[in-house]
Ligand SMILES: Nc1ncnc2c1ncn2[C@@H]1O[C@H](COP(=O)(O)OP(=O)(O)OP(=O)(O)O)[C@@H](O)[C@H]1O
């Protein structure tokens with residue numbers, strides 16, 4: 188008899204009988220019947236004392252899968268994360284088992300080889316095929332179809348004629364091994380201490396967290412590659428977590444320049460077949476370096492020896508649906524459980540990480556200057572109160588002039604605005620009607636490329652009507668405010684000869700097109716880049732020297748406790764794209780409040796001033812990391828139901844010293860997809876066991892029934 192955990196949203200395990208002849212131990216992956224389905228599961232414990240009442244109702248384990256068992260370290264991580272985030276354990280387990288199990292054994296691929304004379308009747312298509320296989324080697328049939336654009340029947344015809352034979356293609360080989368000595372770079376003085384520290388960390392092999400704290404363009408990637416090289420030499424696996432896997436094209440190239448081959452990738456856009464293959468290679472230990480999005484943290488590595496969290500400050504590490512976990516924090520937990528080193532890399536560390544480094548809990552490895560002697564960008568404010576753009580425009584004359592000069596000099600420029608679409612609001616000039624989503628509390632955003640008005644919360648969209656739906660006025664609709672698409676229109680008028688490109692997540696159709704566009708920029712085939720936060724992340728564009736921030740105040744006024752930190756990080760990162768390889772980088776901040784502490788710290792390049800004042804403020808107010816937070820988000824199909832439940836929940840909260848319960852308050856995003864939302868915020872001291880308190884409270888509180896929904900978010904990042 189065994190207890191198994193099933194990868195569905197359930198916390199508890201189920202008991203099953205072990206059929207005669209099957210030997211099972213904890214961690215084994217099995218198939219079990221569940222209701223009318225057959226599902227995957229993992230043996231969580233041997234059940235030595237089965238409940239006799241259950242005995243004749245128990246079902247048998249149906250099969251044991253031929254994959255390595257989940258190691259105790261991974262099972263502990265799953266239990267730990269579930270416990271901490273209050274997520275059902277099965278939901279966390281699901282991230283470990285996303286290996287495309289439904290596919291069955293891999294199909295044999297067929298190939299063809301040239302063996303006979305060309306047939307008498309030689310069509311152009313047949314001739315193309317014969318040319319392509321004239322080397323006498325085996326060619327995948329589907330590859331040929333794709334490469335030379337003929338139909339499969341043309342190839343079959345040549346097989347019938349005896350010109351080609353069909354053979355099975357050899358199976359996919361295990362991924363090639365990265366070579367730690369393939370092309371070791373020369374490090375310059377300011378990097379040497381960092382390189383030494385990275386090697387020492389990997390050599391020691393035990394649990395330790397290092398903050399690789401290097402200014403933008405200092406070569407953090409090259410430096411942490413040395414920790415990976417050392418881990419490779421020790422024969423163990425490395426995991427590199429990245430916030431946004433579609434932006435890693437340059438990274439993959441750099442990795443293969445250093446180690447001779449690309450690392451294995453793990454993200455949601457892998458085909459099921461690749462996913463299955465990569466999962467197996469990771470579990471078998473054949474993949475020695477994996478680069479992945481946050482969920483790669485939960486894979487069953489055969490022998491993980493190092494975790495790198497690149498751009499550790501990035502918000503994308505927080506998962507805000509299903510299990511609400513922060514991959515950076517859970518990476519540290521995995522490192523602790525597995526007793527391996529963890530490297531957090533960033534030019535703009537999160538306040539939490541900075542505090543850990545200041546207190547000595549994390550080792551600080553600093554790279555204080557840019558690679559190749561490049562200077563940090565020079566940053567200036569453009570005070571919009573004194574130098575406003577012309578009416579209906581968003582780029583001030585001074586910024587426009589600087590961009591023009593840069594382009595004329597053959598450099599690239601970047602206009603940054605963290606707003607997708609053409610305009611955030613459309614209204615009727617005649618009656619004042621504003622276009623809002625019918626099921627969310629949000630304005631519809633005008634997207635001209637797609638020619639739709641779109642809700643950014645639920646995806647609802649409609650065509651822009653010719654007349655106002657409210658007062659029927661004609662040609663009365665106006666777009667209010669800028670988005671990146673509107674900036675491109677302005678740029679086309681300002682710089683008619685410049686080649687411009689808009690980079691915005693809604694315009695990306697696939698990882699491939701994204702990577703192709705980034706390559707185009709890096710190779711200098713674009714003069715002016717206009718982008719949202721997508722352009723702020725880790726890119727290296729050699730010719731880019733000027734960055735103009737169109738609205739530096741955008742993130743400051745939204746009541747988010749992390750607004751200052753976010754703005755500082757985002758603007759530092761985006762300006763950090765300038766002047767990385769030649770010339771001097773310059774950043775311009777268009778702002779209405781140049782005297783704001785964040786703007787002042789940015790302009791003075793005063794990192795210490797920013798962190799010190801932000802850390803002081805958090806300490807005074809008891810915000811993380813000096814106190815702890817949890818959000819409870821209550822939603823329902825109507826307002827009174829949601830509010831009533833939220834109030835009863837508050838009333839049932841155990842009173843405890845040092846626990847402050849705020850709310851219920853209507854969420855800033857009060858309605859999403861027709862659901863009314865209320866929030867509670869729990870604030871406690873730093874050393875308080877928040878998860879335990881919540882579990883105890885919710886176990887005794889009224890359960891959300893009907894269409895009520897309660898989401899718990901421990902250590903929330905979003906307050907919307
Ligand atoms: N020792 C080195 N030898 C050769 N090239 C290097 C070396 N160190 C860094 N570089 C190059 O310098 C550039 C900047 O490095 P990298 O992108 O790693 O910086 P970073 O610190 O990660 O910056 P950011 O935080 O802005 O992303 C890259 O093109 C990288 O290849």
Ligand SMILES: [Zn+2]
Pocket residue numbers: 624625626627629642643644645646647860
């Ligand atoms: Zn909506």
